[in-house]
Every structure is written in structure tokens, then in C-alpha cells.
Amino acid sequence: MNNALKEIAAKYGVSEEKIPEILSGMKIKDAQKPSKPQLEGFEKICIMLQEGKPMAQALVMLLDEAKNGRAGKETSTNTPNAEEIDSFILTQAQRAADATLASLPQIAVEEHQRLKELFVQRYRQRIAQQLQDPEFRQQFQLAIEGQQMGKFNFLNSMTSNIALPSSSSSNS
Structure with a gap:
């Protein structure tokens, strides 16, 4: 080769x-x-x-x-007629459509990846925000101290699945 x-x-x-x-x-x-x-x-x-x-x-x-x-080289001396122009335009439209269709799976993969990254970013933001909240820290410290003394008080306000869209309506 x-x-x-x-x-x-x-x-x-x-x-x-x-x-x-x-x-x-x-x-x-x-x-x-x-x-x-x-x-x-x-x-x-x-x-x-x-x-x-x-x-x-x-x-x-x-x-x-x-x-x-x-x-193009063979007909460069001749002026293209309307039928040749139409044919050329239709061929180009077909190619453009084929190229778009061929790229759709990649577009879907990229959009899926973007949404996953957005989810992880928001998730981490929420965790960081809660860890900075003095009330959460106080409850967390009390829960840890309670566990060390044989009590298993978990954080009552934090037991819902905040990652689920319907979590706010499920606490009623």
C-alpha cells in the first residue's frame, strides 16, 4: 500500500x-x-x-x-437551459436533505449530552447551596451527634427526592 x-x-x-x-x-x-x-x-x-x-x-x-x-467542464461553453438549472437545484436540495438526515442522530446525541450536563450542574449547585445554609448545617450536626449517641434522627426536611419533578407535590 x-x-x-x-x-x-x-x-x-x-x-x-x-x-x-x-x-x-x-x-x-x-x-x-x-x-x-x-x-x-x-x-x-x-x-x-x-x-x-x-x-x-x-x-x-x-x-x-x-x-x-x-x-461542468463539458457545458461551460453552453448556457444552461431552465431544465438543467431546475435539475441542478433539485439535486442540491436532495443532497442538503440527505446531509441533514444523516446528521440527525449526532444532533440527538449532542442534545442528550447537553441535558445530562445541565442536570449534573444544577444538582451540584443545589447541594452546594444547601451545604452553605446555616440551618441545614445545624440540623446536619444534630443528626450526626444523634447517630453517635445511638439515635437515628435523619434530616426530616431533606428526605424527599429533590431530583424528581413532582417532589414538591408529593410532600403534602
């Missing part, structure tokens, strides 16, 4: 085991001597993989880009 391919893959965090799959998808037969356009295409695939795009989507996007690049 060509060292340039390995270097490109390493640069974008793509494992060497994926290189043959990428080359196969790009229909590169000689991995020892890829052409400059093939190396550029390989790098584009690696960039898309690093961005989280699935292999199949990255390969399709590269293929579409190659087709559109050739078509």
Missing part, C-alpha cells in the same frame, strides 16, 4: 483497516501508485469520515462531485 495513502488516513484519524474499503469504493485498482486526483479524492473521503459521515455517503458525495466536475 502506498505510504501517501497511509499518511493521509493517519492525518484524519482513519484506521489503516479502512483504507482498502475506501479504495474499493473509489474503484482504485492499484493502491501502490494512485494518481494525484485519486489521492485528492481519498483525502476528501477521509475528511468526510472524520466529520462523522458514513462511508457510503462519503463515497456517493465524492462520486457526485466527480460527475458534476466533469459535467
